[in-house]
Amino acid sequence: MKKPCQYITDDTQGSGVTVYVIGSGANIDHDEFKHLDRKSVRFIFADPENNKKREDKQIHQGNNSPLGTAVLSKLCGSQYGVSKKVTPVIVKVTDADGKYNFLNIIQGLISTHADILLESKRNADAKFIVIDSVHVDDVPTPVTKPVYKDFYKHAIKRLSNMDNAIFIAGAVVQEKKDQEIIYSYPSILGKTPGDYPKLLVVGGVDQSYKAIENMEDWIKTYAPANDIVTAAGLPSQYLSWDGAYIAAPAVAGILATFISKGKGGIEEALSQLDKFAYQRGSTGLHRRVVYNGVWEDAKGVKFSVPEEARTEWDEWEYDAEFCRACTESNGVQPINHVVWLPGDCPCPEAGSSRGAS
Template identity: 25%
Template structure:
């Protein structure tokens, strides 16, 4: 099919269950010929995806306190973060992003890079976005699920951009890895994917997300920051993506957050303090809301490792707090992330301390600064 007299070349081959295909540099003529082939379901042009735009600011950290309270606390800085005592232990969370600074002291050897789909790019986070996202999911001080395994898969470069083909290749890699692990009972672990990125609609990317979902890997994604209907972007608009909108400290949808029926719920995403490069920073965007949900998904899977992706989605939505978010946008669900399933009593308290140090209180309770 490829013309040997041209520069046509295959760059990626996708082989995961339920999603077969490839990416290639093709002439228009070859692409058209492929599209007309009865054995080919779909052909689309590769495109660029980017991180959900972020901004730095300086209010106090508040996201953890919000997701464990049904109603907005009067003073976030003095509110404890309550979470399940397993804290995501035994769950792999794949951070499909700019990479992770695995040497950051907040990760304490629980983060590693496992894939790099940016050509001629070092196997590390050159941007800081992926490190921030990973910190929200599972860092010691800022993380939702403090005992998860954080696995970095680099699909975005130093400028925060990457291609559809590279992102699909990363998803294909993750699906094959998880399937192989589950084939060996000794290595079987539940997994979650977080993608704090987005771009123009892509049927191929949406299909790759569906493939991961059907492999029992929940795929949590940023709804996007264009203040538009999330159904108009990928991966948020895909049928099996769990798209998350950004709510601020006042329980109002952030003015930039996408909305609509493709958003499953809202989560804290404004002025969120987390790990960043070699330090910490406060960033804003649906990029920050999505990892809160990925962390809660890990909390749920830690106690229920054999439930399906659909059951994880159902738990997230049924546990969410209704009626708390203002200005949700047309057709959006008024649901706010909540990290403890109803009826759960085995939890840990994560509380502020004036001295700013970690203090063990009792064998069943942990007190450290927010």
């Protein structure tokens, strides 16, 4: 390869991977989901009295726009989605009043685990990703009984210990006390990876590729989380989001792509995710980012990675299996909003063009 990698997307990305989106539902009649067979999109309802295939709006950090619809569009939307061929399953955990209920959240997690077991029996090679867009501090009624939180943690532990599943959550800050940052559940569980081995906590970076506020050492995975365009409430409406809430489904889409393109399954996909992450700056706020390109058009990008951010590139090994879909552009649109941009590829085969505009 004489030019920087330009990873090519196609309509098979995510094929064969089932992704559960746990939250307040999703509006699948949005234009962003026209490519889906919307009648066949499955819903799991934690509360049988709330079985409407629509999203119940919640307040997320002051934003009352439909987060579930946004998460789904970042995962598999036709314009802004990363992995369009995943099989989405919407796990709705709001109650009959359209509000989050802690017991319903637990039920949603348990139902997701049961569904994965059932689907695994039908297809032993099936692979799954669970995106949890619900955080405990979003629940109007605080959890007062420790046993409920124990049930909740146990449900996540079971999911994150499955051989064929990955559990993903954004690193959401609940509150700040002086110099201490307290994270919301489930992201705080990422502090003990031994108990939750396949719980992937995703932090957010802004356009300078610096961590926004979640820069703890136990958070290993970062993605853009500022001014991210997604589907909104009305069928043709779009809006922008800030926060790790919306970084998580992007990373889920990358993992689904790795799983569908690779041969090694879950462990290989997680290994590739870690392998392709690197810092794009030298400050303490510059963290290893696994996803880029969201703020610029991949066709006309002029992007230069600082020299000090390229230290890991010298150790990067060319991966022919992964890069088999990596070609010179030849007029074909490089993957938009997904993995590599021209001039931002660690492949040593592209060394002479690194950082070129």
